[in-house]
Every structure is written in C-alpha cells, then in structure tokens.
Amino acid sequence: MVRLKSRYILFEIIYPPTSTNITTTSYSLKTSLKLHHQTSTISGRELLQLIRTTLNETYGDFGSGLHASSMNVKYFSPRTSTGILRTARDNFELIIGTLMMIRSVQGKNCIVNVIHVSGTIKMCQDFLIAKNKKLMKLMDGEEDDALMEMDTEVGKLQEDEDEED
Amino acid sequence: MLADLNIPWPQNDYTPLTTAQLAQLKNTIITAETLGYTHLAINFTVNIHEIKIPGNDINPIIKQLDNFEKLKEFTARGLKFFSRITLIIENPNQGQNLSKFLGSFNILSIAPTTEKALILACGNSDVDIITFDYSKRMNFYLKHKTVGGGVKKGIKFEICYNSLVSSNSLEKQSFLTTFNNLVRVSRNQNLVISSGATSCLNLRNFNNVLTFCKNLGFRENKVFKNTESVLLGATLKSKSYKQTVMIGENPVHEDVTGKRNIKEIDSGDVFKEQLKRIKLNKQATK
Incomplete structure (x- = not known):
C-alpha cells in the first residue's frame, strides 16, 4: 500500500504600503519586518474559495480538475496572515503559480508570498517557528539598541547630578 | 544575495520626481526588502527618439536622489542600489554612440523594438542587458542566430515578470509568448529574471517566480550567476582600472x-x- 502523498505549502499574505504620503509612512527596518505579520479579515474557507477561483482563471478547467479533490487550507491565522495549504503532490507548481496571481483579498491589495513547500505539515510548522524566532530576534535587536541608548542617557544624567553634589 | 535588476524609475524623462512618486518608489523598495531582495537596480527607461539627452547630468537617478542619499534609511541597513538605463531603440542609426552612458550609469541596457535594433544591440559589447516589452506582442521574430551572437558576447537577456502578474489577461498572454520564444531562442543561456514592477503590488518572491518559470520549461541554469555577473560588471565599471584590475574583494558580496x-x-x-x-x-x- 502506498499512502496518498501531498505537499504542504506555507504562505503569508503581505499588504504592501500604498500610501503616497512620504511623511506618514515610515521606512524603518521595523516597518519592513512588520509587513510579515499583518492582520486580515478573511477566513480559511473564504481563502480556499479565492484560491479555487484564481486557479480556474489562471489554468482553466485543466488546473481546476487536477487540484479539485485534495486541496485544503489546513491552517490559517488571520492575526498573522500566515497559513498552510495542502495540495496534491503532482503539479503543485500550478498552485504556486496561482498564489502568485492573487492580487487582492477582500478588495485589499496584497501579495501572497510562498515561503516554504514540504512533504509533511510538521516541517512547515518547524520552518515557520524558526522564521518567526529570527524575525523576533531582529525586532528585539532594534529595541535593545534603543534601550541601550536610553541607559546611557540616564547614566549621563546621574553623573551630572553627582558632580553638582 | 538576491538581486532585482529592474525597479523602474517613475519618470520616463528628465522632469524631477514629485513627492508622491518618490513615496511610490520607496514603497516598492520596502516591499522588495520584505521579500528578501538585497541588491536593487533602479531603471531609468528612455525613448532615445523622443527625448533629447542633455550634455551633462545624464543620470537623473543619481542627481535627484543625491547619490542614493535620499534612500539613506535603506542603505544604512545593507541594501545596495545601482543605477541602470534602458534605451528604447527603434532605428539602429541613432543607437550608435552608447559610450556616453557608460560612465554615468552602472548598467546599460537596450530595449529594441525592431529586428535591426536587436541586431545592433547583440553586436555591441558595451551593452549589459537586452530587454523586451513584455506587455505587448512582439512585432518581429526572434532568431537564434542573432540572439546567439549576443549570448557569445556575454550579453544577458532579461525576463520581466511585471506583465505576468498584472490583471490584464492580454498582457499575461503576450508575456508567455515572448518568454517562450526567448527561452527557446537563447537555449536557456544568459537569462536573468527581474521584476520591472510598476507598483509595489507587482513584486513577487523570487523563488515563486522561478518555480513558475521552471514549470514552463525554463531551466534554472546559472540564473543567479548571470545576475551576479551583471552586478559585478556594474561595480567594476566605476571602481576599477579599465574594468580589469581592482583592489579588494568581490564588491557584490561585500x-x-x-x-x-x-x-x-x-x-x-x-x-x-x-x-x-x-x-x-x-x-x-x-
């Protein structure tokens, strides 16, 4: 017996900044990192429906037929806009092509970014955890620097006070 | 490193950028950074037949961005910028003198719109990249003999996926036609993939694009190495002695x-x- 083989696609939805007002938009590292974790209002089921329609638009009846049965959104967190999609192992490239073609989710312009493809859901999970740890480290790194600066400033103030005494 | 050789400059002539356009450019850059790109070439496209090239200050990118000083927030955290010019050439007689662009731009590329212009571009070793308009159907036929000549000279041919992800279905179709022709004619050699993203929404993860292209019969075949060699040539142009001798390490991987x-x-x-x-x-x- 050979079991049914599938591919798990780890993806995230990025909502790029579209404001053309240069003073209100910040272009710091943090903004760039925060683009990875934005909230969206769509649910997993609606997302699956969107992927199905886009698949039909891009690859027609042929593509829809190949991926009609086994496609399923296994996990989707609207809080971080990250999800895991399960597809058939054969021709999973079509799904990546489809995700590329998605231009908006519920009327909001977006990019769907495929981060990882693997044979088991566990590997996707591990990859996501490792990635998030790295992101958090980068975020903290900047905060640490800011804290360090504050520390030094406070230290200076104390020295001044000492001198006055 | 991951490079995108085509981030379009919002203007097609020498008029200064408005603040909205600068914001648009910055939006594109920050999206590219989020998607993991580290080396970006800003591309100034100009139709050589319509716009008169001034005597000095040919490079509006360097001039208006104060030598990338206005993108300081990005360069401070390690993003690298290059300036590139794309000349739209129709009549090969006018595209003879390219040497004046060499000094002021890092990368010189040509977008031929006729077969004669393509022959000229493939025969000129100053050209780094040859690109095509993927949003329209090409009005001439690519031949292996012409493109092969360019490949032998080390000229790279560019694939811009901007039209692929656009909402217009005709643009998608013409992209696929040109893409297939180019891959067939160049025998998968000397190809580079870049975005040409007119807005930040048209950028994609490089690996996704590569998977898509592979599915269409494109072989990965040194695509990373090709991009790197373009950037290496770009840095050597300005920082080396006669483009051959340079002290230091590989400037791309610095x-x-x-x-x-x-x-x-x-x-x-x-x-x-x-x-x-x-x-x-x-x-x-x-």
Missing part, C-alpha cells in the same frame, strides 16, 4: 558588518584546502 568568513572570499575554500594539504604533508614528513 559585507556590511566587516566580519567575514574565509569561505565567503572567492576561492577561499581552495585556499583552505591547500592549507590543510600543507599541514598534512608536514605531519607526514615528521
């Missing part, structure tokens, strides 16, 4: 922090292996 591993230096691992061999020989003689 590390921001200043720390480096022996393996990261070109031929570093060969050097390491040699050291090992010498050590082993010494031990053997003892």
Whole structure:
C-alpha cells in the first residue's frame, strides 16, 4: 500500500504600503519586518474559495480538475496572515503559480508570498517557528539598541547630578 | 544575495520626481526588502527618439536622489542600489554612440523594438542587458542566430515578470509568448529574471517566480550567476582600472558588518584546502 502523498505549502499574505504620503509612512527596518505579520479579515474557507477561483482563471478547467479533490487550507491565522495549504503532490507548481496571481483579498491589495513547500505539515510548522524566532530576534535587536541608548542617557544624567553634589 | 535588476524609475524623462512618486518608489523598495531582495537596480527607461539627452547630468537617478542619499534609511541597513538605463531603440542609426552612458550609469541596457535594433544591440559589447516589452506582442521574430551572437558576447537577456502578474489577461498572454520564444531562442543561456514592477503590488518572491518559470520549461541554469555577473560588471565599471584590475574583494558580496568568513572570499575554500594539504604533508614528513 502506498499512502496518498501531498505537499504542504506555507504562505503569508503581505499588504504592501500604498500610501503616497512620504511623511506618514515610515521606512524603518521595523516597518519592513512588520509587513510579515499583518492582520486580515478573511477566513480559511473564504481563502480556499479565492484560491479555487484564481486557479480556474489562471489554468482553466485543466488546473481546476487536477487540484479539485485534495486541496485544503489546513491552517490559517488571520492575526498573522500566515497559513498552510495542502495540495496534491503532482503539479503543485500550478498552485504556486496561482498564489502568485492573487492580487487582492477582500478588495485589499496584497501579495501572497510562498515561503516554504514540504512533504509533511510538521516541517512547515518547524520552518515557520524558526522564521518567526529570527524575525523576533531582529525586532528585539532594534529595541535593545534603543534601550541601550536610553541607559546611557540616564547614566549621563546621574553623573551630572553627582558632580553638582 | 538576491538581486532585482529592474525597479523602474517613475519618470520616463528628465522632469524631477514629485513627492508622491518618490513615496511610490520607496514603497516598492520596502516591499522588495520584505521579500528578501538585497541588491536593487533602479531603471531609468528612455525613448532615445523622443527625448533629447542633455550634455551633462545624464543620470537623473543619481542627481535627484543625491547619490542614493535620499534612500539613506535603506542603505544604512545593507541594501545596495545601482543605477541602470534602458534605451528604447527603434532605428539602429541613432543607437550608435552608447559610450556616453557608460560612465554615468552602472548598467546599460537596450530595449529594441525592431529586428535591426536587436541586431545592433547583440553586436555591441558595451551593452549589459537586452530587454523586451513584455506587455505587448512582439512585432518581429526572434532568431537564434542573432540572439546567439549576443549570448557569445556575454550579453544577458532579461525576463520581466511585471506583465505576468498584472490583471490584464492580454498582457499575461503576450508575456508567455515572448518568454517562450526567448527561452527557446537563447537555449536557456544568459537569462536573468527581474521584476520591472510598476507598483509595489507587482513584486513577487523570487523563488515563486522561478518555480513558475521552471514549470514552463525554463531551466534554472546559472540564473543567479548571470545576475551576479551583471552586478559585478556594474561595480567594476566605476571602481576599477579599465574594468580589469581592482583592489579588494568581490564588491557584490561585500559585507556590511566587516566580519567575514574565509569561505565567503572567492576561492577561499581552495585556499583552505591547500592549507590543510600543507599541514598534512608536514605531519607526514615528521
């Protein structure tokens, strides 16, 4: 017996900044990192429906037929806009092509970014955890620097006070 | 490193950028950064037949961005910018004198719109990249003989996926036609993939695009190496003696922090292996 083989696609939805007002938009590292974790209002089921329609638009009846049965959104967190999609192992490239073609989710312009493809859901999970740890480290790194600066400033103030005494 | 060789400059002539356009450019850059790109070439496209090139200050990118000083927030954290010019050439008689662009732009590319212009571009070794308009159907036929000549000279041919992800279905179709023709004619050699994203929404993860292209019969075949060699040529143009001699390391891989591993230096691992061999020989003689 050979079991049914599938591919798990780890993806995230990025909502790029579209404001053309240069003073209100910040272009710091943090903004760039925060683009990875934005909230969206769509649910997993609606997302699956969107992927199905886009698949039909891009690859027609042929593509829809190949991926009609086994496609399923296994996990989707609207809080971080990250999800895991399960597809058939054969021709999973079509799904990546489809995700590329998605231009908006519920009327909001977006990019769907495929981060990882693997044979088991566990590997996707591990990859996501490792990635998030790295992101958090980068975020903290900047905060640490800011804290360090504050520390030094406070230290200076104390020295001044000492001198006055 | 991951490079995108085509981030379009919002203007097609020498008029200064409005603040909205600068914001648009910055939006595109920050999206590219989020998607993992580290080297970006800003591309100034100009139709040589319609716009008169001024005598000095040919490069509006360097001039208006104060030598990338206005993108300071990005360069401070390690993003690298290059300036590139794309000349739309129709009549080959007017595209003879390209040497004046060489000094002021890092990368020189040509977008031929006729077969004669393509022949000219493929025969000119100053050209780094030849690109096409993927949003329209090409009005001439690509031939292996012409493109092969360009490949032999080391000219790279560019694939811009901007039209592929656009909402217009005609644009998608013409992209696929041109893409297939180019891959067939160039025999998968000397191809580079770049975005040409007119807005930040048209950028995609490089690996996704590569998977898509592979599915269409494109072989990965040195696509990363090709991009790197374009950037290397770009840096050598300005910083070396006659484009051959330069002191220092590979400028494309230059590390921001200043720390480096022996393996990261070109031929570093060969050097390491040699050291090992010498050590082993010494031990053997003892």
